[in-house]
Amino acid sequence: xxxxxxxxxxxxxxxxxxxxxEAVARRERTGRPCDERGIIHALERxxxxxxxxxxxxxxxxxxxxxxxxxxxxxxxxPTYALTDEGRALLIQRAERFAVTCGIGxxxxxxxxxxxxxxxxxxxxxxRDEKPKRCPDCGATVPERDPLVGWWCCDDCGIxxxxxxxxxx
Numbered sequence: 557x558x559x560x561x562x563x564x565x566x567x568x569x570x571x572x573x574x575x576x577x578e579a580v581a582r583r584e585r586t587g588r589p590c591d592e593r594g595i596i597h598a599l600e601r602x603x604x605x606x607x608x609x610x611x612x613x614x615x616x617x618x619x620x621x622x623x624x625x626x627x628x629x630x631x632x633x634p635t636y637a638l639t640d641e642g643r644a645l646l647i648q649r650a651e652r653f654a655v656t657c658g659i660g661x662x663x664x665x666x667x668x669x670x671x672x673x674x675x676x677x678x679x680x681x682x683r684d685e686k687p688k689r690c691p692d693c694g695a696t697v698p699e700r701d702p703l704v705g706w707w708c709c710d711d712c713g714i715x716x717x718x719x720x721x722x723x724x
Contacts, residue, residue: 563641564621565651573614574657577623580636581646582710586698590636595659601713611677688720 566574583590592611599606615636619622623642624634624704629635638646690709697707697716706723707716715723 563645566645569618570614572603572610573618576611576614576618577638577642577646580624580638581643582672584638588710589629591633593633597634598710608686667674687715688716690716691720691722 558682564663569577576595576599579595580590582596583594588594592608594617595613595615596606596608599611615624617628619636622634622639625639626634626636661709665708689695690697690712692714693712695709695711697709700707707718707720708714709716717723
């Protein structure tokens, strides 16, 4: 059976696979390692008992579907990176949320060309926002989360509004 040439849609992925994509995107954005250990750490806020046994086949599926790239990392541990298709899928989902929530989206890469999937990279509109500090753990929250439009602490997982107050 030949592999499907079209990139997968959001609903064709499991919730865990979507969360894996988001975890890789967050770790890439903050410059943290995207190896299995780091991805497990990022997922533990939502899934208290993430194991390699659960993670590895899902990462393999994402690599096989062209959403993640697997590379050899330090100490022979593989690292993962979003592909253009994986990033485009996350951006499409963020834009859909933005439209639903009435948040404007603008093209930040106008004239910079398209990704290999033919989609321009787009991000949610920001207002030259300064990083915030998490009121719970004190970590720096460098930017608004492009998937939901709120500030999300990568260390403890709480969501903050524009005033730095906890969202419930």
